[in-house]
Amino acid sequence: MTVAQVPPARLTVIAGPTAVGKGTVVTELRRRHPDLFVSVSATTRPPRPGERDGVHYHFVSDAEFDHLVASGQMLEWALVHGTHRYGTPRRPVQERLDAGEPAVLEIDLDGARQVRAAMPQARLVFIAPPSWEELVARLIGRGTEAPAERARRLDTARVELAAADEFDHIIVNDSVARATDQLEEVLGLSR
Template identity: 40%
Template sequence: MSKGLENTADLYSGKLFLLVGPSGSGKGTVMEEFKRKYKGFVYPVSYTTRAPREGEKNGDVYFFIGKEEFEVMIEEGKFLEYAVVHGEHYYGTVKEEFLAPLRVGAAVMREVDIQGFVSIRDLVPKENLVSIFIKVGGGDEELVARILRRGEMSDEELKKRLESAKKEIAMADDCDYQVENLWGQAMDCVAEVEKIVLDEIEKLG
């Protein structure tokens, strides 16, 4: 779901890089490496109604808020896009955290699921958007193992997440690039994404 931009005449001179992929694909690892190495990039923080996982800090990758507060923000038109993920939790990105940096020529990076990508793709000009799908190497068994590494869950929850992941993987061709992330070789994946990003920035002149 998305809300239309208030000023469609805005000119954007920056680039928005979306790291797209299912839960457990490793897009968060790629993101963390970029945040460590490229301090000049803008990394917008999204909002969610799910509870923080172990080690997550409010305001780092997500702002954790209640459902009622999230729905007020929807009514106020604050989100560039938002979605209900796995049928239970809201996730959303605030417009100005993305669009303001793009107007001044910044490089902006964010990890999103496929729903977020589809919504943002329809709102941000194609010439300002680069989407990179992070693929899980090793097939279904590896995908299940990675999902389980994110924390304990019921068989029903695992089934729901696996079904969501397969739907996302089926849409990988919609992205501009695809990069495989093999278990134990995350830095190879990071290096490949880094090359794509730097090549795209160079095109800006």
């Protein structure tokens, strides 16, 4: 089925391995479409340089995250790379969907699987690297993780890459502009 034959879904999930450039592609998509709702995930990891609470993530303590999960306030959540939890606050997404507006989630593989189980009508898009070597180079070039953390992330990336066929669409991020163009097409957005 070609992209043009698929009607736009109200909920689109974007996932892919670490350092593939999901955030960069979504940032470009938001630059092109500033009114597009992209959920801000909650995480227990500390902010990276330049990240702002409520903009890039909602940075929360382990206790706060426990409360969000226990009270059913998370649409999905997962322990990522064996170290920190990430999740999607349910309310902002549901409010957008209830208003008939599209919503985009940028999440990990486990989260995408949880959303697929809870909302089978969601469209899942996998962002893939052009090659394994390029993914490794991007992760190292980012310079934000120590060697042990990089190794953990690469182990996770192997598992995530093996699951790409679970997604409705696969977009290779060999160029941010081209990947964003393809994502726009999947979302039914025009420029």
